[in-house]
Amino acid sequence: MMSTLWRMSAMEKSESSPASPASPAGTIGEPLIIAKGLRKEYGEFTAVDGIDFHVNRGESFGFLGPNGAGKSTTMRIIAATLTRTSGEITILGKDPEKRGPEIRAHLGVVPQQDNLDSSLTVEDNLYVYGRYFGLTKKFIRAKIEELLTFAQLEEKRGVKVEALSGGMKRRLTIARALVSEPEILMLDEPTTGLDPQARHILWDRLFRLKEQGVTLLITTHYMDEAEQLCDRLIVMDKGRIMAEDSPAGLIKTYSTKEVLEVRFGADRNDLYAEKLRSMCDRIEVLPDRVLMYSDDCETLLHNVVSQGMQPTTSLVRRSSLEDVFLRLTGRTLVE
Amino acid sequence: MSDTKIARRGSLQLINVPKVLHRGALYVAEARIRVMLKWKWSIAGEAILNPMFYLLSIGIGIGKVVNSHQASGIDGVSYLAFLAPALLASACIIGAVNEVMHPTLEGFKWNKNFYAMYATPISGKQIADGVLLSGLVRALFGTLMYYGALLIFGGVSGWHSLWLIPATIFAAASFAALMLGLCAAIENSDLLLNIVGRLLIMPLFLFSGTFYSLQSMPKFLQFIGWLSPLWHATEVGRWISYGHHISTQGLIAHFLYMGIMYLVGVHYARHFYLKRLSK
Ligand SMILES: Nc1ncnc2c1ncn2[C@@H]1O[C@H](COP(=O)(O)OP(=O)(O)O)[C@@H](O)[C@H]1O
Numbered sequence: 324m325m326s327t328l329w330r331m332s333a334m335e336k337s338e339s340s341p342a343s344p345a346s347p348a349g350t351i352g353e354p355l356i357i358a359k360g361l362r363k364e365y366g367e368f369t370a371v372d373g374i375d376f377h378v379n380r381g382e383s384f385g386f387l388g389p390n391g392a393g394k395s396t397t398m399r400i401i402a403a404t405l406t407r408t409s410g411e412i413t414i415l416g417k418d419p420e421k422r423g424p425e426i427r428a429h430l431g432v433v434p435q436q437d438n439l440d441s442s443l444t445v446e447d448n449l450y451v452y453g454r455y456f457g458l459t460k461k462f463i464r465a466k467i468e469e470l471l472t473f474a475q476l477e478e479k480r481g482v483k484v485e486a487l488s489g490g491m492k493r494r495l496t497i498a499r500a501l502v503s504e505p506e507i508l509m510l511d512e513p514t515t516g517l518d519p520q521a522r523h524i525l526w527d528r529l530f531r532l533k534e535q536g537v538t539l540l541i542t543t544h545y546m547d548e549a550e551q552l553c554d555r556l557i558v559m560d561k562g563r564i565m566a567e568d569s570p571a572g573l574i575k576t577y578s579t580k581e582v583l584e585v586r587f588g589a590d591r592n593d594l595y596a597e598k599l600r601s602m603c604d605r606i607e608v609l610p611d612r613v614l615m616y617s618d619d620c621e622t623l624l625h626n627v628v629s630q631g632m633q634p635t636t637s638l639v640r641r642s643s644l645e646d647v648f649l650r651l652t653g654r655t656l657v658e
Numbered sequence: 659m660s661d662t663k664i665a666r667r668g669s670l671q672l673i674n675v676p677k678v679l680h681r682g683a684l685y686v687a688e689a690r691i692r693v694m695l696k697w698k699w700s701i702a703g704e705a706i707l708n709p710m711f712y713l714l715s716i717g718i719g720i721g722k723v724v725n726s727h728q729a730s731g732i733d734g735v736s737y738l739a740f741l742a743p744a745l746l747a748s749a750c751i752i753g754a755v756n757e758v759m760h761p762t763l764e765g766f767k768w769n770k771n772f773y774a775m776y777a778t779p780i781s782g783k784q785i786a787d788g789v790l791l792s793g794l795v796r797a798l799f800g801t802l803m804y805y806g807a808l809l810i811f812g813g814v815s816g817w818h819s820l821w822l823i824p825a826t827i828f829a830a831a832s833f834a835a836l837m838l839g840l841c842a843a844i845e846n847s848d849l850l851l852n853i854v855g856r857l858l859i860m861p862l863f864l865f866s867g868t869f870y871s872l873q874s875m876p877k878f879l880q881f882i883g884w885l886s887p888l889w890h891a892t893e894v895g896r897w898i899s900y901g902h903h904i905s906t907q908g909l910i911a912h913f914l915y916m917g918i919m920y921l922v923g924v925h926y927a928r929h930f931y932l933k934r935l936s937k
């Protein structure tokens with residue numbers, strides 16, 4: 324399942340990325356966001372610990388990390404709504420602390436928590452938000468039709484937001500962020516709380532936006548989402564950057580081609596660990612299973628069995644970002 | 659999320675940034691008024707019925723009793739005429755205060771839509787200004803209705819009494835600005851509502867010389883009245899409406915007090931709005 328997903332994303336990417344999308348303004352590849360030594364402290368606690376990164380125009384850039392890694396904090400600093408403690412950052416060439424409104428004019432922000440106006444209808448939420456960007460009534464009215472279709476909320480246009488399901492609210496929040504045709508679309512955990520089908524539909528929509536030249540910034544703690552959506556990503560943990568590359572590049576650097584997952588039952592996993600370790604590049608012993616890293620896992624499984632260790636279950640799969648994260652931090656992403 | 663072809667221009671072409679930087683507060687007020695319009699019937703009903711009930715019961719009912727005991731009236735006029743500017747000011751001020759407090763609590767706490775506004779080119783200062791502005795639009799509506807009722811009941815008369823409207827709005831603006839700042843400053847909403855409801859509004863409104871002249875009270879209670887914007891508004895209102903005596907210095911002091919309260923309020927409101935939005 325995971326490997327098919329991964330292959331699918333690799334395919335879609337090779338279809339979409341070589342034909343560089345034409346952006347309405349500016350050159351593809353020019354850096355839109357540059358951060359150096361970016362730091363944020365909440366009192367004594369350091370949430371973002373001096374990170375460096377840059378995001379290029381037209382690219383889809385990800386922040387992958389577990390809860391508490393500092394992803395939302397970083398996103399809010401980029402969105403020019405949270406002041407940094409120290410370090411440098413420019414967005415579209417401007418300092419968010421001096422030119423916040425001018426930066427925000429070109430961002431579409433989907434916060435981790437939906438913050439729709441619950442006293443207004445679906446349609447009015449989009450309308451009012453468009454007005455905050457100074458867009459004309461005529462433009463917004465036409466845009467609303469498009470966005471309602473996009474978010475599959477045509478039938479809910481006159482319904483008050485408080486009556487919507489969680490998934491509908493999420494879709495509306497994303498649609499709302501698009502009303503101003505932003506240069507940079509920022510999505511903080513866009514699919515948390517969505518069912519699998521809704522996630523796939525959203526991923527598809529995001530690919531299309533990217534094709535139109537929108538720069539995407541995405542945080543997630545789902546490795547499959549990062550693999551699907553991001554051209555390039557940073558792996559974050561405890562406010563620091565652990566690694567940075569394309570999903571494929573990260574996997575190549577920090578993992579093997581394949582992974583063999585074996586289960587022997589809780590007590591025997593530990594028992595066999597030493598012996599298993601000597602049979603491949605690297606192993607990880609998790610509470611319920613052992614992960615064995617090798618470029619040829621079919622052969623490896625064969626060897627394990629022929630050594631007299633019969634796993635209760637076994638699975639050969641391709642390496643994922645989960646494995647990268649495990650390698651970098653010794654922990655799993657979703658705990 | 660289905661297929662529609664989007665002819666995208668992009669925000670760099672689409673958005674007139676300088677225009678938004680100038681008009682942000684108006685956009686915020688527009689959004690607030692849009693919310694109010696959802697409640698237009700109850701707002702209109704309240705604006706009409708509230709003065710009716712007040713004037714029928716207090717102005718005329720109690721007035722009858724008061725006037726029959728004091729043939730010369732109070733302050734040289736009928737009890738209703740004495741009461742009218744005070745009732746107008748208190749209704750207007752309370753209306754404006756409600757209309758800034760509720761959205762502030764809602765925007766920061768209950769549905770957090772200020773954070774959504776702040777993700778757009780709107781600045782924290784403009785959100786504060788816009789909320790205040792929309793509160794005053796609502797107060798203006800309430801004041802006009804109340805003024806109309808006073809005209810019908812004979813509490814005010816003559817063209818000069820139209821000046822009551824801007825004077826009352828000025829008083830409402832000053833106190834609403836202060837409350838806007840206070841609301842943004844105090845993040846604990848229960849504490850806020852207790853402070854405002856019990857410690858602030860009640861005494862300020864009881865000791866403002868609404869129902870009887872402040873001079874008839876002990877000095878230490880008069881002091882509360884001096885702090886109250888309602889007392890200042892009432893004094894000015896009586897001066898406008900029926901020529902209640904105030905010295906020139908007194909008049910200047912009233913306006914100065916309200917003006918300073920407005921400036922201080924707006925300053926702190928902007929400050930605390932921004933502080934809360936950007937942390
Ligand atoms: N306003 C705040 N005050 C204090 N601590 C905070 C605040 N916001 C976030 N944190 C802490 O900073 C860390 C990073 O948070 P966040 O950026 O939300 O991480 P993520 O989005 O990766 O889950 C967490 O430990 C969180 O508890």
Ligand SMILES: [Mg+2]
Pocket residue numbers: 391394395396435511512
């Ligand atoms: Mg987060």
